[in-house]
Amino acid sequence: MRLENYQFIQEGELVHDGVRYEDLAQEFGTPLYIFDEDSFRQRLRAYKEALRSDYFDTELLYASKALLTLAVARIVAQEGVGQDIVSGGELYTSRAGGVDPGKVYFHGNNKLDQELVFALEEGVGTFVVDNRQEVQRLNRLAQEQGVVARVLLRLNPGIEASTHEFIQTAHVDSKFGENIHDPEIYAVIQNMEEASHLHFAGLHSHIGSQIFEETSFFQAATEMMEFATKVQERLSLTIEEINFGGGFGVYYTEGDTPFDVVEFIPRFLEHIHQEAERLGVPLQKVTLEPGRSLVNASGSTLYRVGDIKTTLTDKHYLFIDGGMSDNIRPALYEAKYEALLANKADQASVKNYTVAGKLCESGDIIIEDLPLPEAATGDLLVVNGTGAYNYSMASNYNRLPRPAMIHIMEGKPRLTVKRETYEDLLHLEL
Helix, strand or coil, rough: CCCCCEEEEECCCCEEEEEHHHHHHHCCCEEEEEEHHHHHHHHHHHHHHHHHCCCCCEEEEEEECCCCHHHHHHHHHHHCCCEEECHHHHHHHHCCCCCCHHHEECCCCCCCCHHHHHHHHHHHCHHHECCHHHHHHHHHHHHHHCCCCCEEEEECCCCCCCCCCEEEEECCCCCECCCCEEEECHHHHHHHHHCCEEEEEEEEEECCEEEHHHHHHHHHHHHHHHHHHHHHHCCCCCCCCCEECCEEEEEECCCCCCCHCCCCCHHHHHHHHHHHHHHCCCCCCCEEEEHHHHHHHEEEEEEEEEEEEEEECCCCEEEEECCCCCHHHHHHCCCCCCEEEEHHHHCCEEEEEECCCCCCCCCCEEEEEEEECCCCCEEEEEEEEEEEECCCCCCCHCCCCCCCEEECCCCCCEEECCCHHHHHHHHCCC
């Protein structure tokens, strides 16, 4: 397993910023989500600095669907970063954490009326309109509230980035956004411009997630800038802002080749500037919405090894005390992970194990053929790269209580999400 910069081996054990995993397991239990707060804050600051531009106003928006808790929202607020939300619940958490609502961008392909009203009441700065019906609903609700909502239109540029089909978001049949090649697209934008209680500010696109090719982002930027030119020419409108989304790939296992986002951002801004100059687009603001690339490497999950089983065909199973209820991604996307035994970190691998969860599903497999030292009941397994989407997608399948989460900062762990109890499973039931 590739170690993160806060992990190192000390006296044969893997430690997190000097903290033994066995001590964490004893104090907080397992399964346990572990989040390195220092590295998250460092990335937020580095991305924000890289996004500074002499050409445009810029805004870094944290895509909170990757990981949002009250503690994470507080960090976003403290670091002065904006936020991309997709639901009323995310907005509620954001506001509870102190995030400036003027820096919040509200996404979603089917925002409910009550969510839109909540967002209008809270003073959300920008609504990313996903479809033409939403234009009418949002205008009506804004009128009822006596406010004018700032809006971007989410566009689907038709670029199919090389990633898993379930997380491509810009192919022609995507559920998200209006298609850039639709003959009626200009009428949709005209309606937004003419709506009495909407301020049409610009455009948005997002081509997918876990993308490793820089060229996909450059191509999408050019498509969006060229479309902005057509909008200006046909409708005599000024495109103030283009939000270019996120989707930057991260490392999970060997073979993943993410590019350096901090190094990429200035070149990306330069490309946008050159296209704006070439096409005559007086762009005022550029926004980006990274999520996974900000949090994934800061997260890991700690499990206690239970029973170990060898089949008649000599397949070695290592059972853990969690599984697809705390990490659905392998079952959902065939996602891959790396892991090691924290208490045997300096020992050589002697056997390949299939790491299986305790859920009643044959597909509850976290890692296939993981090379490890001889494993035993009671060992501690650390799975890296679980900062994005693992907690967000966690469930109570099989009535498993969801794990606790801790943050570690400057070598000091603190509880940020309590472990659910059996009583918690019933607290909404009558």
